């Protein structure tokens with residue numbers, strides 16, 4: 135993956151998929167701005183990259199806060215001389231905020247928060263990264279959508295609505311930024327084992343049943359890993375994908391390719 139020397143800004147990269155992407159992109163020689171609201175985790179990731187000989191700094195940023203987003207992009211450009219890749223990874227699910235997940239019980243503030251982080255946050259980061267991305271010869275924005283951008287799931291109303299929005303945001307920005315030579319893509323993961331999935335499982339009435347429904351619908355009969363997704367992000371960031379623009383790339387172990395469960399195919403999960 136030819137991403138050596140590119141500057142990545144990765145939101146929410148203190149944990150999970152963002153952390154996996156920060157580690158892998160640094161391994162491929164990219165310069166990484168780790169950013170998160172969880173300072174201890176973000177500092178840990180940046181330090182771990184530096185200890186392995188990579189280039190990384192940490193900056194606190196809540197993507198739903200316009201001032202912090204503007205400061206993040208200024209900081210990234212001042213530190214590494216520009217921004218090439220914006221990875222809009224930061225995201226939350228309503229199950230991490232509380233267990234009132236039905237249409238009737240969920241407070242409006244929870245719905246608003248999920249939209250503010252997942253959708254408005256991605257838009258804000260793109261807006262404030264744009265002046266720097268315009269100056270890059272290999273600029274792209276990579277958004278984190280989801281299989282729930284496309285398909286329905288139980289207890290995911292706010293999350294699914296936000297991720298559907300992220301998928302369309304991707305296409306609209308790809309059109310608007312094409313003349314600036316900035317590619318905009320998103321990817322749609324199936325179930326990847328991170329804190330987010332753990333809290334979704336904890337909030338479920340029958341966690342075992344939900345876990346089974348996640349893995350049993352994958353044609354590759356396991357959960358995804360942050361590194362699985364990180365490899366795709368690095369590809370989408372690299373010049374190897376230079377004719378890929380405006381896509382919503384499924385990375386779901388094949389779950390949306392069919393209607394069935396793995397035991398029908400005689401596979402163990």
Ligand SMILES: NC(=O)c1ccc[n+]([C@@H]2O[C@H](COP(=O)([O-])OP(=O)(O)OC[C@H]3O[C@@H](n4cnc5c(N)ncnc54)[C@H](O)[C@@H]3O)[C@@H](O)[C@H]2O)c1
Pocket residue numbers: 145146147148149150151152169170171172175195196197198222223224225226251278279280281322323324325326327328329330331
């Ligand atoms: N794990 C999955 O199965 C899965 C599937 C589809 C999509 N995704 C998406 O991938 C992205 C990463 O998810 P993950 O599974 O690694 O989750 P995670 O909870 O492990 O990590 C998310 C990170 O985002 C940070 N964060 C939360 N709110 C923030 C904010 N306002 N500003 C900045 N950072 C914030 C958290 O502190 C955390 O470090 C999310 O956008 C998520 O929706 C995950």
